[in-house]
Amino acid sequence: MILRGATDADVVQTDFYLPFRSTWSRYPDAFTNLDERQHAERRRIVNSLYSMSNILRMEESVDKCVQMLVDKLSEGATKGSTLDMSTWVQW
Amino acid sequence: MVRHYTVNLIYARTDLESRYAFDVIGQLFFSRMFGFMKNAHDYGGYIHSLDLLIPFIAVACASPAYLRPIVLISGALIPRVFKALKALKHIEEASEACVTERKRRIERGKADDCEDMLQSFFNIMHQKGTDKDFGMTEIKAEVYGALWVLLYRMSSAH
Numbered sequence: 001m002i003l004r005g006a007t008d009a010d011v012v013q014t015d016f017y018l019p020f021r022s023t024w025s026r027y028p029d030a031f032t033n034l035d036e037r038q039h040a041e042r043r044r045i046v047n048s049l050y051s052m053s054n055i056l057r058m059e060e061s062v063d064k065c066v067q068m069l070v071d072k073l074s075e076g077a078t079k080g081s082t083l084d085m086s087t088w089v090q091w
Numbered sequence: 092m093v094r095h096y097t098v099n100l101i102y103a104r105t106d107l108e109s110r111y112a113f114d115v116i117g118q119l120f121f122s123r124m125f126g127f128m129k130n131a132h133d134y135g136g137y138i139h140s141l142d143l144l145i146p147f148i149a150v151a152c153a154s155p156a157y158l159r160p161i162v163l164i165s166g167a168l169i170p171r172v173f174k175a176l177k178a179l180k181h182i183e184e185a186s187e188a189c190v191t192e193r194k195r196r197i198e199r200g201k202a203d204d205c206e207d208m209l210q211s212f213f214n215i216m217h218q219k220g221t222d223k224d225f226g227m228t229e230i231k232a233e234v235y236g237a238l239w240v241l242l243y244r245m246s247s248a249h
Contacts, residue, residue: 019151019159020239022183026228029236045223046233049211061118061207068114068128087138088128 012036113137120234121189122207137182140175147172186234190227209234 013034021032033039048054069088076083113134114124125134133139147166151159166172193209196202202210212230220226 015156016152018156019148019163022232022235024228025232025235026224027232029232031236031240045219045225046212046215049208049215054211058119058207061122062115065115065118065124065128068124072128072131 116237118207120208120237121193122205122209135181135185136175136178140178143172143175144179182238183235186238187231190231190234194227208237 015034017032021028027038027042028034030039030043033042072088073083114127117123117125126132127134144166147162151162151166154162167176189209193202193205193213196205197213202213209230212233216225216227216230
């Protein structure tokens with residue numbers, strides 16, 4: 001299994017992820033596309049959205065989620081209840 | 092009480108590093124959390140479904156392509172696994188509903204205050220959709236792909 005992001009451009013992704021591919025999309029998604037050239041072309045269209053600067057632009061949104069988690073932990077502490085953190089961090 | 096929290100948080104450190112939070116993805120993509128944290132429950136039974144499906148997904152991914160349908164069909168014959176598959180199918184339908192709803196809002200001119208990923212996908216579609224062949228199907232595929240990456244990363248962390 002080879003993950004995207006490998007530094008060697010000649011490394012080819014295997015078909016490991018194909019069960020995740022949607023049956024209705026016109027182009028294979030970035031996660032399961034085995035064609036390196038097409039993957040690069042399609043990825044370039046949306047690349048800017050996944051940049052760190054764009055994520056930082058949405059920092060306020062992440063803050064809302066962090067605040068919600070802190071509020072819920074505080075609520076649990078006030079009530080003296082036990083919280084399963086492995087579940088809470090998934091939420 | 093404080094000591095109890097500290098111990099749990101130390102154990103949770105690995106999870107925090109390796110998993111995305113569902114609600115964060117909901118907020119970033121759709122400007123609203125799914126409600127896992129607010130309601131303190133497994134929204135749509137997604138996490139429970141994922142736990143049931145992990146063995147089948149793992150075996151299917153590691154099997155030769157010609158054996159995968161057999162693995163997946165065998166799994167679906169188990170009622171609990173079939174139910175879990177339906178629950179995860181709901182993710183696809185829910186993301187599609189969000190995309191359709193946003194399209195309507197944009198058409199009515201009521202999406203100007205949206206600054207999330209979904210809105211950015213629509214902006215791309217309007218700006219260079221014709222040139223790059225990026226339309227509604229591609230937006231749905233992006234959202235669907237992001238949710239699956241999230242699920243897969245979570246299953247990898249188990």
